[in-house]
Amino acid sequence: MGVLSEELRDQIRAQFPNYPNKRAVVLPALHLVQDAQRHVSIEAVREIAELLELHPSEVHDTMSFYQFFKDEKHKLGKHRVWVCRSISCMLRGGEELLQHMCEKLHVHPGQTSADGKVTMEFAECLGACDGAPCILVDDEAHMNITPEKADELLKSL
């Protein structure tokens, strides 16, 4: 028994019929593991590789391309909060919002609050520019965010 539970392994295996080969399951597998464990450890990479009949370096290569996936040194907190810094949000205060939220949590982007609840990040356009400035909490967009609304949101997490 490794770091991947039998349940996780089953969830990964359940993806196999969707694709003509197992390599295509790398991204779905990384998502499943990161969702459950808040990071993808090197041991998890090895176990995913074994399940998908790949070399661990192939899984690691894909994982490292997407900065979205985090290794043991950058474990995510309970929630991931991304603040958009791209053009439409920047024009309406997105960068100031990022600064406000980082100060509030005493973190830099990429870091997790001391209570382990929130990992703060900046993001490129979240595709919710009609509600700029906007943020993403995990994968839910929140639009037209003022510093006050941001404080409330952080409190509710």
Added chain:
Amino acid sequence: MSTFEPTLLARISKTDSQLLETYRRDGGYEGFKKALGMAPVDVINLVKDSGLRGRGGAGFPTGLKWTFLPKDHPGPIYLAINGDESEPATFNNRILMEQDPHQVLEGIAISCYAIKSKKAYIYLRYEYGRSYRALKKAIEECYAAGLFGKNIHGTGFDLDVVLHRGAAAYICGEETGLIESLEGKRAWPRIKPPFPAIEGLFRKPTIVNNIETMACVKQILDRGADWFKSMGVPPDPSNPRDAGSYGPKLYCISGHVNKPGCVELPMGITARQLIDEHGGGVWKGRKAKAVVPGGISMGFLSASELDTPLDFNGPGKVGCLGLGTAAITVIDDHTSMVDVLFNCARFFAHESCGQCTPCREGTAWMHKILARIRMGEGQSRDLDLLTEVASSMGIIPGTTICGLSDGAAWPIKNAIKKFRSEFEEYIQTGRKTVKPSDALMEVH
């Protein structure tokens, strides 16, 4: 114009617009049924006749693309739907997927039938969690209702639709980057040819189409090619390469306007009309200094170019790269173009996949030079240096694999050409607009 009725967005504000039940009540999946009664080649011809051009940015004629598939291929043939929508300022695909997922799925089903594909993958950017859940549920409803699966409606046609989530990388929107990513690899775009229609996903013939393109296909099946062609702009006789800009289009409006949003209008509306008639005007009673015509990759319209029609042909006439995603961002006259351009350059430096040296190095240098200018340390030769770097990268000069680099270079060349005096003055007066928040984002 006052008679224009939205079709693509007709259902989005209805109650329970996402449900199969309400979709069917509005005549949903009748177009698919109709297609199933036609020969696949006739469906392709119908889409060809409509003049539909892809909505993902490149504007390639959809029906024509479909004919590039090898004839009588034993299969599998794949349809890969591009739901990566990551071009800054663009959000129309999101609205379709979140509010009317069945319209998108019906377009996919029709397209698969036309190109003889039994399997569609929807590559969805991770950030669209609401779209993911809406599509997931809608797909489940389709399987349960026998609209997807084996032997649909007793016709012998099989169809599987798989939702695949990305991992927050802009390059996955480039069609061959998308394919590589779907195959479980880093999203490094492929050298073309071979084009995906010949050798695409899993090395099989593949059509890549955008979400909005799919919604248009559905409407064309319902309403016919003539209906689609009754809207928009015919080909420009002075441009032999222009295939016309037909049909309705989802325009996104964001930035310094009173009412940001997504509106459906016939192709060819101008930026000024979008701002004044649909975006509630420039905010705070100010004036527009510049407008991004279709995502930041396309460059800028200056204040004197706001009457440019936003069809496939218009933005190119005033030096922009093209229509792109038809998403406008309005920049008011209190904003520094140096800050705007820095923001664009930072985006591309962050999102270059790093495979081609001119793009990897060029985007990094353009970002650095603009950062230096914003620190008040710019020199007048920096502007020529920026233009030089920008001119050396891209498919257009022929030094890179994909169009990200052209999109990175264009706003730089455009801004320095159209707003040169503002940049010069900024540098000469030693202005400085760097913000404390910049330090927080230095690492990337």
